[in-house]
Amino acid sequence: MKVYIKGVEDERFHRPIRLISNLFFEETELSFQKEGTELEAVFQIEDNGHSVFIYGQVTDESGKVCKAEREKDLTGFTDEKERFKQIKNTLSFVYLTVLQEYTGIVQKWGILTGIRPTKLYHKKRQEGLTEEEIFKMFKEEYLIHDEKIRLMQQIVNRQLKAVPDLYSLGDEVSIYIGIPFCPTKCAYCTFPAYAINGRQGSVDSFLGGLHYEIGEIGRWLKDNNIKITTVYYGGGTPTSITAEEMDMLYEQMIESFPHLEHIREITVEAGRPDTITPEKLDVLNKYKIDRISINPQSYIQETLKAIGRHHTVEETIEKYHLARKMGMNNINMDLIIGLPGEGVAEFDYTLAETEKLMPESLTVHTLSFKRASEMTRNKQKYKVASREEITEMMDNAVQWTSSHGYTPYYLYRQKNILGNLENVGYALEGQDSIYNIMIMEEQQSIIGLGCGAASKFIDPKTGKIMHFANPKDPKSYNDGFAEYTEKKIEILNEMYSRS
Ligand code: SF4
Numbered sequence: 001m002k003v004y005i006k007g008v009e010d011e012r013f014h015r016p017i018r019l020i021s022n023l024f025f026e027e028t029e030l031s032f033q034k035e036g037t038e039l040e041a042v043f044q045i046e047d048n049g050h051s052v053f054i055y056g057q058v059t060d061e062s063g064k065v066c067k068a069e070r071e072k073d074l075t076g077f078t079d080e081k082e083r084f085k086q087i088k089n090t091l092s093f094v095y096l097t098v099l100q101e102y103t104g105i106v107q108k109w110g111i112l113t114g115i116r117p118t119k120l121y122h123k124k125r126q127e128g129l130t131e132e133e134i135f136k137m138f139k140e141e142y143l144i145h146d147e148k149i150r151l152m153q154q155i156v157n158r159q160l161k162a163v164p165d166l167y168s169l170g171d172e173v174s175i176y177i178g179i180p181f182c183p184t185k186c187a188y189c190t191f192p193a194y195a196i197n198g199r200q201g202s203v204d205s206f207l208g209g210l211h212y213e214i215g216e217i218g219r220w221l222k223d224n225n226i227k228i229t230t231v232y233y234g235g236g237t238p239t240s241i242t243a244e245e246m247d248m249l250y251e252q253m254i255e256s257f258p259h260l261e262h263i264r265e266i267t268v269e270a271g272r273p274d275t276i277t278p279e280k281l282d283v284l285n286k287y288k289i290d291r292i293s294i295n296p297q298s299y300i301q302e303t304l305k306a307i308g309r310h311h312t313v314e315e316t317i318e319k320y321h322l323a324r325k326m327g328m329n330n331i332n333m334d335l336i337i338g339l340p341g342e343g344v345a346e347f348d349y350t351l352a353e354t355e356k357l358m359p360e361s362l363t364v365h366t367l368s369f370k371r372a373s374e375m376t377r378n379k380q381k382y383k384v385a386s387r388e389e390i391t392e393m394m395d396n397a398v399q400w401t402s403s404h405g406y407t408p409y410y411l412y413r414q415k416n417i418l419g420n421l422e423n424v425g426y427a428l429e430g431q432d433s434i435y436n437i438m439i440m441e442e443q444q445s446i447i448g449l450g451c452g453a454a455s456k457f458i459d460p461k462t463g464k465i466m467h468f469a470n471p472k473d474p475k476s477y478n479d480g481f482a483e484y485t486e487k488k489i490e491i492l493n494e495m496y497s498r499s
Contacts, residue, residue, distance in 0.1 A: 001025035004037035007044055008091075016088050017041075019113040020095045023420055024103050041098075043091065050075055052087050056094040058102050068097035089141065096143060105387075107420060110143030115413045117144075117422075118159070119441055121152045126167060151408060151424075158409045159441065162432040166443055170460040173221070173445045174230040174438045175257075177210070179238040180451035180474055183274050187308045188336075188367065192452030192472040193236045199474075206451060206474045207245055209481035211252045213449040216485045218256025224496055228257055229444065230265045230435040236451070239270040243279035250287040265434045271295040271334070273319040274311040281326040290327065291433065294320050295334040299353040300346050303339045313353075320357055330431055333359040337393045337421075338367035343385050347393040351400045360431035362406060364397045366390065366414075366421040394421050401426045410436045445495075447488065451477045455488055459495050466491060 003021055008014065014030060021028035031037050044055040051074050057067040072090040077083040092111040100106055109117065124134045131153060138144045138152075160166060181196040181203060182189075196203065221228065231253070239246070254260060268284060270276050270292045284292065296316040298304060304311065323331060335350055354362065367384065385393070401408070406426035410433075413422045425436055438444055442465065448455040452472040458465050468491060470484050471477045477484075 001027070001039065002029045002031055002037045004034045004040045005030050005032060006040065006042045012084070013088060013091055016092045016113075017095060020092050020099065020111065022415075023096075023107050023113065024099045024105055041095065043094070045087070045091070047074075047087065052090055054087075054090050054094045056091075056098050058098050060102075064102070066098050066102040068094050068101070070094050070097075093141070093143060106145075107143070108145040108148050109413070109420065109422075110138075110145070112142055112144060115415075116440055116442070117148075117413065118152050118155050118411055121156050122167075122441055122443075125156065151411065155408050155411055158407055158432065159437050162409065162430075163434055163437055166437070166441065169229055169438070169444045170458065170463075171444075172227045172229045173447055174232070174435055175217075175228055176439075176446055176448045176453050176455075177214070177231065177233045177238070178448065178450035178453035178470070179210075179233065179235040179241060180206070180472070180477075181235065181240045182237045183240055183272055184308060184310045187306070188339075191236060194474060196240050202474045202478070203241060203245070205478040207241070207249065209478055210249065210450045213481055213485045214249075214252050215256050216489065217447055217449060218253075218258065220489050220492060222258040224492075225258070226496065227259045227262045229263070230438060231257075231263060231267070232435040233266075233268040235269060235271075237270070237272045237275050238268050239275040239280050240272070243277065243283050246280060246283045247286070250283065250289070254287065265291060267291040267293065267332075267433060267435055269293040269295075270319075270323075272309070272311060273316040276319040276323065278322065278326065281323055281328065285327050291330040291332070292323060292328055293332040293334065294323065294359075296350070296353075297334060297336045298339050298342060298346070299350045300342065303342055303346070306340050317353075317357070320359070329360070331359040332361040332363060332433065333357070334363045334365060335397075336365045336367055337397065338384050338390050340384055343389055344392050344396065348396060351396065355400075355404065358404070358428075361425060361427040361433060362401065363423065363425045364394075364401075365423040366394065390421065397424075405429070409433075410440045412440055447492075455491075457491050457495055466495075 005017060008017065018028055018030055034040070038061060040059045042057050046053045051071055053069070053071045055069040057065060059065045070090050070093050072086055074083055074086055077086055089111060096107060096111050121134060124137065135149050138149045139146065178192065180192040180194055182193040184195050185193055266289045268289055273294055276294065294316065297309065299313050301313050304313065320331065333354065335354070337347060405428055408424050409427050410425040411422050425433065439446060442456070442458060445457045446455065448470060451470060451474055453470045455468040456465060457468065468488060471480065
């Protein structure tokens with residue numbers, strides 16, 4: 001959709017306008033000339049120093065017109081940055097209202113387009129606002145619907161129960177370790193994941209680099225007496241390497257990391273059931289790693305085939321029972337709403353199958369069309385459910401989890417997600433993943449080691465965030481791991497050594 005924008009000269013407003021447009025139309029292109037556009041959006045912004053008045057109107061080729069306006073008092077906002085934010089939010093408010101009327105589509109998340117709504121909730125809470133005040137603000141200023149605000153409320157309260165010291169964990173860090181291999185590549189995948197067969201040379205060199213990184217970062221943490229809150233092995237599929245390789249890797253971890261008794265949780269994604277063997281489960285037990293993820297995504301065989309997951313539904317169930325029998329007492333399962341060819345009936349079937357297993361936690365994703373995936377490149381080949389059906393499936397997931405003892409404990413949104421919905425992690429009482437809470441709420445640094453591992457350094461004093469990414473492909477990683485480790489240590493020195 002090409003939209004003609006008039007009356008907004010300040011370029012800083014173009015991004016929020018684009019983000020709001022994208023909630024309604026696929027891939028919006030903003031144009032500042034009328035030629036070749038399908039929709040005209042005209043704004044009038046009047047800032048008199050004390051308040052801002054914004055009028056917005058959209059008109060299409062058929063002559064249909066929708067309009068809205070809003071005035072916002074700015075007297076309480078002396079800080080320039082905060083003042084600008086208020087004007088930006090007012091503009092988003094007006095544009096969203098106009099587009100909701102024009103399209104008939106209701107956006108339950110209102111003008112919030114960021115991926116971490118609960119982080120904003122925590123921020124308001126830390127600023128001293130009460131639940132009632134946050135509710136009112138989210139509803140009136142952000143146009144968020146009651147059900148989504150209540151969901152955030154529930155999640156935030158649950159997180160603070162699972163991690164009561166959440167706001168004071170900035171002096172500790174969590175560790176993410178990325179293993180970039182999988183048995184085969186799934187169609188919707190944009191993770192660093194390379195089919196492992198025939199790549200042993202590359203796996204060997206990669207593991208060499210990873211051992212080095214774990215050793216060096218571990219040494220730095222020991223030298224600076226910094227504790228680790230959680231460790232998470234992701235990828236790829238960390239169980240796609242052999243049992244011996246896993247054994248050596250965990251050995252390196254326990255030799256390198258400080259204060260092992262202090263680590264609250266170690267998770268290993270065993271996402272693809274075809275990688276799970278009794279030998280690997282033995283290794284996990286040896287290192288007392290008991291939180292794993294086995295991801296069915298769907299219990300419909302046809303779907304698994306269509307998305308390129310070369311394992312059977314039976315294998316998921318069989319490996320789940322095997323893991324359970326061998327002592328894994330905190331198993332997470334991922335499901336995806338809106339996989340190609342699936343509607344409400346298929347998703348309900350998946351929920352019914354989940355009921356037979358009752359994993360400790362369940363993450364319900366909504367399919368998103370990420371730019372780099374095979375599925376997005378060949379979109380016409382993959383038929384997905386309508387916005388209404390997707391919403392119904394999500395509602396069924398909410399009901400099903402609540403009636404089976406699960407509570408939502410983390411949430412994030414993505415771009416291009418079907419129906420502008422969200423991904424929600426649910427857990428049985430006391431089984432919430434602390435790592436997932438840490439990554440979503442950004443209260444401490446997460447140091448990424450291995451391929452495609454993104455580090456997020458959060459200054460414990462200022463809260464300022466700095467990103468640093470390791471390369472995604474094993475070849476570049478193998479060539480440069482020492483340099484990447486050194487750069488991370490430089491950042492850590494800079495952030496943590498100041499008194
Ligand atoms: S198992 Fe996960 S990481 Fe591996 S290809 Fe599939 S979606 Fe990607």
